[in-house]
Amino acid sequence: GLVQGELRLIRFATEAILRGTFVAVLIAAGLGLLYPLKTATGEMLARSQPTLIDLGVALAGGLAATFALVQPNLSAALPGVAIATALMPPLCVIGIGLASRDWEVAQGATLLFLTNSVTIAASSSFLFWATGFTLGRKDGDGRIPRSLQISIFLIIILLAPLGWQSYRFVQEANFTREIKTVVREEVANVGGELDTLSWQEKSDQNILVM
Numbered sequence: 001g002l003v004q005g006e007l008r009l010i011r012f013a014t015e016a017i018l019r020g021t022f023v024a025v026l027i028a029a030g031l032g033l034l035y036p037l038k039t040a041t042g043e044m045l046a047r048s049q050p051t052l053i054d055l056g057v058a059l060a061g062g063l064a065a066t067f068a069l070v071q072p073n074l075s076a077a078l079p080g081v082a083i084a085t086a087l088m089p090p091l092c093v094i095g096i097g098l099a100s101r102d103w104e105v106a107q108g109a110t111l112l113f114l115t116n117s118v119t120i121a122a123s124s125s126f127l128f129w130a131t132g133f134t135l136g137r138k139d140g141d142g143r144i145p146r147s148l149q150i151s152i153f154l155i156i157i158l159l160a161p162l163g164w165q166s167y168r169f170v171q172e173a174n175f176t177r178e179i180k181t182v183v184r185e186e187v188a189n190v191g192g193e194l195d196t197l198s199w200q201e202k203s204d205q206n207i208l209v210m
Contacts, residue, residue, distance in 0.1 A: 002125045002151060017117070021091060028095025037096065040105050047093045048108030050115050051166040055158065058116040061086055062123030069124075070131050086116045115158050122151035 001009035040048070065079030090113040097106030184194045 002121065003128045021113075024088060024091040025095040025098070028092040029099045030095075032096040032099025037100055040097075040100075040102060043089075044093050044096065044105055044109075047090050047112055048097070048105040049168075050108065050112035050162055052159070052162050053166070054112060055115055055119055055155070055162055058086055058119035059123045061116075062120035063127055065120075066124040066127040070128070083120055086120070087113065090116065111158075111161060115162060118151065118154045118158060122155055125151055 001007075001013055061079065061082050065083055068079045090109040093109035094106050094113065097103070097109060180194070180197055183197055187194045
């Protein structure tokens with residue numbers, strides 16, 4: 001729809017996405033209320049902290065699905081499932097986060113869903129345009145459609161929060177590694193061995209709770 005400028009097709013696709021999003025979040029929120037979680041699981045946290053890697057995965061998924069669509073001898077079922085697995089988990093995390101009133105998790109999952117949605121749409125539109133599927137025919141004039149330019153612009157906007165998340169992720173990973181190294185050495189000095197370690201940063205007091 002974006003590449004061909006078909007407003008009717010864009011409207012139908014948007015309505016389908018909104019309906020699916022609403023149903024998925026509603027079901028996840030309902031299950032979250034029936035089976036409440038005390039704390040967010042590791043899988044939930046992984047989908048509430050999107051990085052540039054997630055954008056790259058969404059980009060590859062969109063290109064793979066579109067390539068399967070434009071090749072008549074290939075089935076788009078497998079890439080379609082891959083795209084579904086990219087979109088559904090963050091929607092479920094949004095619903096569970098809303099049910100448990102964990103706004104940070106819900107917000108992070110929303111960013112991941114938007115990242116996947118925009119990137120998949122933009123990458124697929126680009127490949128459709130590159131293979132000549134413009135104006136309903138394989139005879140594009142070589143100019144990038146305005147709708148595709150807007151999609152690319154949205155991806156550029158998403159680079160800022162995703163880049164910041166990636167930076168935070170790297171900083172936290174380095175900090176965690178330093179903590180484990182220091183604690184492991186101190187435990188070894190007293191003749192012990194470190195089994196597991198968990199910590200939480202108290203930013204207001206600038207201390208670590210082990």
